Amino acid sequence: RILVTGALGQIGSELVGKLRDVYGETQVVATDIRKPGTTVTESGPFELLDVTDAKQMFAIVQTYKIDTILHLAAVLSAKAEAQPLAAWNLNMSGLLNALEAARAYQCKFFTPSSIGAFGPNTPKEQTPQDTIQRPTTMYGINKVAGELLCDYYCLKYGVDTRGLRFPGLISHVALPGGGTTDYAVEMYYEAIQKGTYASYIAKGTYLDMMYMPDALQAILTLMEADADQLQHRNAYNVTAMSVQPEDVAAVIRKHIPSFTLEYRVDPMRQAIAESWPNSIDATTAKREWGFKTEYDLQTMTQDMLAKLQCRLQNTKTA
Ligand code: VAH
Numbered sequence: 001r002i003l004v005t006g007a008l009g010q011i012g013s014e015l016v017g018k019l020r021d022v023y024g025e026t027q028v029v030a031t032d033i034r035k036p037g038t039t040v041t042e043s044g045p046f047e048l049l050d051v052t053d054a055k056q057m058f059a060i061v062q063t064y065k066i067d068t069i070l071h072l073a074a075v076l077s078a079k080a081e082a083q084p085l086a087a088w089n090l091n092m093s094g095l096l097n098a099l100e101a102a103r104a105y106q107c108k109f110f111t112p113s114s115i116g117a118f119g120p121n122t123p124k125e126q127t128p129q130d131t132i133q134r135p136t137t138m139y140g141i142n143k144v145a146g147e148l149l150c151d152y153y154c155l156k157y158g159v160d161t162r163g164l165r166f167p168g169l170i171s172h173v174a175l176p177g178g179g180t181t182d183y184a185v186e187m188y189y190e191a192i193q194k195g196t197y198a199s200y201i202a203k204g205t206y207l208d209m210m211y212m213p214d215a216l217q218a219i220l221t222l223m224e225a226d227a228d229q230l231q232h233r234n235a236y237n238v239t240a241m242s243v244q245p246e247d248v249a250a251v252i253r254k255h256i257p258s259f260t261l262e263y264r265v266d267p268m269r270q271a272i273a274e275s276w277p278n279s280i281d282a283t284t285a286k287r288e289w290g291f292k293t294e295y296d297l298q299t300m301t302q303d304m305l306a307k308l309q310c311r312l313q314n315t316k317t318a
Helices: 013-022 054-065 077-084 082-105 138-157 182-191 210-225 246-257 267-275 282-287 295-315
Strands: 003-006 030-031 046-048 068-071 108-114 163-165 168-170 196-199 207-211 241-243 260-263
Touching: 003 013, 003 054, 003 295, 013 030, 013 210, 030 210, 054 082, 054 207, 068 082, 068 196, 077 082, 077 138, 082 108, 082 267, 108 138, 108 210, 108 260, 138 163, 163 210, 168 210, 182 196, 182 246, 182 295, 207 210, 210 282, 241 246, 241 295, 246 295
Parallel strands: 003 030, 003 068, 030 046, 068 108, 108 163, 168 207, 196 260
Antiparallel strands: 207 241
């Protein structure tokens, strides 16, 4: 069975459903620190789990005979910058507990890293798979430490750990929880709800992005790859596009011609964004395990607006 922590988060909310489609509803145990609201339509096992509680984590792994742990529970970049100590505690003790459980019960292991694992003196264009990583945010420090911990558990204990350095993820099912790239998700929602959006990230600030369906497929493809294909493990650069706010607005305008984009830059999140790469190079992931994406900015925008239109319309009529 598969254990998913942070199952009610932006990735978890969709990953649980996809895993249950592929492996069977009873094979995926969804966990989070809070109970699912009525919105979580997933059927299948759910358990309350605070990932900082090792006892609780071990109990669930043992009870359900877990053989794969997908550890998603974490504090994202902007929230982590506002509460760095709380972020360190949750991000690092949660990860360590999950790795210890994987070691004790011989589980396969996945946790996301991020483009946030790079810092201001990392090459900004086509950032290589192997390069300097001196992030200046608590989130980035957590991600680099996480990558090193995962490699350590593989090297020292033989735990099959794997990871992906995710770009900003765009999705319409669950909102991201306090990230820096969230502006792009908000822009789609507000394009429909208000016809205008004030971006907290400045014009011309490039960041890597990916549509959630591609992110979910990348997790499954990586986890199913033969271990001996993996030279890099923790964690692979993956991306689908590098965009700045104007690029997203221009494609939205193809569907909503009257859409207007303004700027209300948030210095803290702008500083985080500027410390990250403009575009990362994903050739290693393509070469080692066949990473690929289906969605580009045009097709992602078309799907996002269509799905949001229908959902927001329903809430209007409901
Ligand atoms: C964040 N969405 O903004 C996350 C992600 C690359 C961005 O790590 O913090």
